[in-house]
Amino acid sequence: MTTLNIAEAGRTERTSTAELRQALPLVTVRDLEVAYDAHTVLDGVDLDLFPGEMVALLGASGSGKSTLMRSLTGFAPISSGTVRVAGHDVTNLRRGELRTLRSHVGQVFQQFNLIPRLSVLTNVLTGALHGAGPVNLVGGFTSAHRRRALELLDRVGIAHKATTPARALSGGQQQRVAIARALMQQPRVILADEPVASLDPKLADSVLELLRQIASEDGIPVLVSLHVLPLALAHSDRIVGLRHGEMIIADATSRLDAAALAPLYEERGAGR
Ligand SMILES: Nc1ncnc2c1ncn2[C@@H]1O[C@H](COP(=O)(O)OP(=O)(O)O)[C@@H](O)[C@H]1O
Ligand SMILES: [Mg+2]
Structure with missing residues (x-):
């Protein structure tokens, strides 16, 4: 195409x-x-x-x-x-x-729309679920997905927060997670x-x-x-x-x- x-x-x-x-x-x-x-x-x-x-x-x-x-x-x-x-x-x-x-289409919203109790890394990984249908959030990701999610977190400047629950981040950091999640879709x-x-x-x-x-x-x-x-x-x-x-x-x-x-x-x- x-x-x-x-x-x-x-x-x-x-x-x-x-x-x-x-x-x-x-x-x-x-x-x-x-x-x-x-x-x-x-x-x-x-x-x-x-x-x-x-x-x-x-x-x-x-x-x-x-x-x-x-x-x-x-x-x-x-x-x-x-x-x-x-x-x-x-x-x-x-x-x-x-x-x-x-x-x-990657989307970013005013209120970030992260899942607060899940880690930053898992939130980014959910970007890979678009188009995939229902997937087990815990077991459904490949190591390639994880590698890519970590690379994206590095790119948006918050790789050090990967294991932190999303709710513990500042607003600016949460929006960076949301951007990494959008990129995970390869939009x-x-x-x-x-x-x-x-x-x-x-x-x-x-x-x-x-x-x-x-x-x-x-x-x-x-x-x-x-x-x-x-x-x-x-x-x-x-x-x-x-x-x-x-x-x-x-x-x-x-x-x-x-x-x-x-x-x-x-x-x-x-x-x-
Ligand atoms: N689901 C909806 N049902 C009825 N009216 C709507 C709906 N969504 C938006 N509108 C109307 O469409 C207009 C434009 O809204 P919106 O696109 O949200 O504007 P903006 O994002 O620029 O503030 C508004 O008058 C709003 O009330
Ligand atoms: Mg609006």
Whole structure:
């Protein structure tokens, strides 16, 4: 499959943003409409995510950021448009394909969503369960899985916490575990929904830098929703912005500033 080969290529060597943009996108959304009952939540959204780029998703609360992410993994009621993710046609999934799709998408959440009483290592290992069906948590992992999980913990800087229960870690450390767990899936795409909203500013910077490094080193597109503009401006290659379900901003971060992003937070009907 062409898209997968390009993702592999992005893993082996660091490539400039311009070169990456010539690759095929791993995510393509066209004219997406999502509605809950009669309430249209996303309206005519277009989005491409290319290998290796960190894309910040901005918008006021309720603008549709989480819904857009959910629509990429088949969790939102799509009423029209097309959504393609890592070779899957999300609007038209074949039988059994949903699990494969979700195994290709690593997810990181505001509340980390770790299993508190289990060790850091076991939490990372659960990332290998995606697409595998029910597995015995204690006996179901191979030594290759364990080796890989430890390598990932080393990469995110907390290998020394491998045997500690997840609940004993700080928020910043827990989010690093969650990122390692997402990487354990060998994802084609990473979606991070407000991943630093529960962290203090310094930890927020370091977690976002880690995600950006993963994007560029592994050739994985990372879509990250944020509500703090300076964080988006400091830690993304591109910014897309939703207002009331419409994508009104989509540009390179280097071409944007706080003033250019201000319309995202204007009330409906406010002129500009
Ligand atoms: N499961 C749902 N059922 C009904 N309405 C929903 C559901 N999920 C989200 N919405 C509505 O969709 C809109 C966008 O929500 P959301 O995507 O969570 O926005 P954001 O993440 O930008 O805060 C909101 O008006 C919200 O109430
Ligand atoms: Mg949200």
